[in-house]
């Protein structure tokens with residue numbers, strides 16, 4: 001393993017940053033180079049990306065590619081696809097890409113397609129609502145066993161079965177499950193208990209609550225313990241624990257599928273129920289197309305690689321600590337939360353593969369909201385705040401809401417909405433880059449400025465520094481293949497920066513300490529015993545018990 005800061009490319013990047021990077025002005029760069037948009041745009045499967053509004057030039061890109069080469073990115077990528085145990089701290093392969101490889105291709109193909117066929121057959125049985133009688137599907141899971149399906153199901157609403165409602169319960173907080181159970185009919189409800197380990201406290205607690213509700217409400221519909229097998233299924237690697245719970249229909253997966261990379265596995269069952277087998281296979285196919293792109297495209301044209309290297313550039317040279325995501329599609333409202341786990345649980349590490357402290361920063365904070373909602377909340381800070389935060393916009397050319405079954409006037413109105421949505425997305429990246437000088441602001445007569453206020457002072461409040469970087473992704477439409485490709489792009493981008501930083505993106509020891517301490521505190525909530533606790537925790541324990 002090569003430490004990035006010891007490479008020649010790192011030194012070159014440091015020098016380049018001081019000489020040209022820090023002072024790069026996007027407005028001047030575009031004025032100088034009419035070909036900048038074309039030179040810094042990439043077309044990958046299903047996803048077009050405009051990287052030209054980033055603080056990079058040709059030399060930045062060259063030095064970053066040198067860095068990737070010196071850090072052995074390609075060898076590490078190839079080792080992942082080949083199933084080598086690159087998750088070294090847990091001694092596991094990392095093969096979520098095998099889950100979307102076509103039948104007969106990729107490692108463990110028989111196992112993968114065996115479970116996939118079985119799971120899609122169940123999905124189709126449930127979707128045949130006249131026969132199944134199911135109207136509501138409740139997924140009980142958390143983290144990677146929740147966020148993927150909870151993100152994809154609304155994103156692909158245009159493809160969803162109209163007679164089925166999908167619900168997601170994750171938190172160990174009755175305020176999550178109680179409103180979901182309210183109004184459900186046990187005879188018409190299917191619970192999916194989704195847990196890779198089947199040991200997760202939150203999921204087991206919610207599964208027990210669902211079971212208790214089912215046994216309490218069931219008898220009115222003639223249901224009892226024997227019916228749990230028909231109304232509860234599990235997605236897990238721990239088939240025995242699911243059986244001990246009373247679940248007989250289990251869809252397995254494998255320890256080489258990380259939780260946050262698992263929506264392609266049996267964890268995707270809610271997605272398959274919502275959109276059906278054919279569309280689920282199309283989601284996998286889109287991700288597979290991005291896998292092939294990542295595995296084979298020259299690094300200069302390789303979108304996940306270029307994004308991951310940009311992350312290194314911003315985090316380690318510009319010192320930016322966060323990145324904001326603005327999907328201009330309401331269906332992608334859960335994408336920021338999904339990417340928070342994907343990126344921050346993967347790359348939020350402080351030591352390298354050898355366990356040595358990293359010399360430079362790793363995962364940025366990832367956050368955001370759909371546009372245009374975010375514009376009316378925190379975009380103020382993105383435009384005029386003191387921190388520079390790169391923003392990523394996702395635009396979708398063709399909406400899916402102007403369906404033929406809507407009245408013509410409603411469809412016309414919705415078409416107008418989509419134009420407004422796109423105009424706003426384009427305008428935001430433009431505004432971030434262009435800014436507005438105080439001199440330009442001074443020429444305006446803002447109607448809301450305080451009467452008699454010093455115009456120069458008002459102009460300074462109304463000026464924008466500009467030169468704020470952004471990336472814009474464009475999808476033709478939000479479809480199963482395009483969403484699959486988009487998610488896989490984000491996965492491989494995280495892989496790329498992890499490879500440069502030399503860290504293990506596939507473990508998550510950082511979540512263990514809190515879990516262990518919660519286990520120790522739980523009995524103290526009952527007993528009140530504060531022995532050995534720090535004064536703050538002891539004081540809070542007394543306060544919540546009072």
Ligand SMILES: O=P(O)(O)OC[C@H]1O[C@](O)(CO)[C@@H](O)[C@@H]1O
Pocket residue numbers: 142143144145194195196197198199200203259260345508511
């Ligand atoms: O699927 P499981 O085993 O219930 O785990 C849920 C989540 O908990 C974590 O292990 C830690 O929070 C995640 O990595 C995982 O996605």
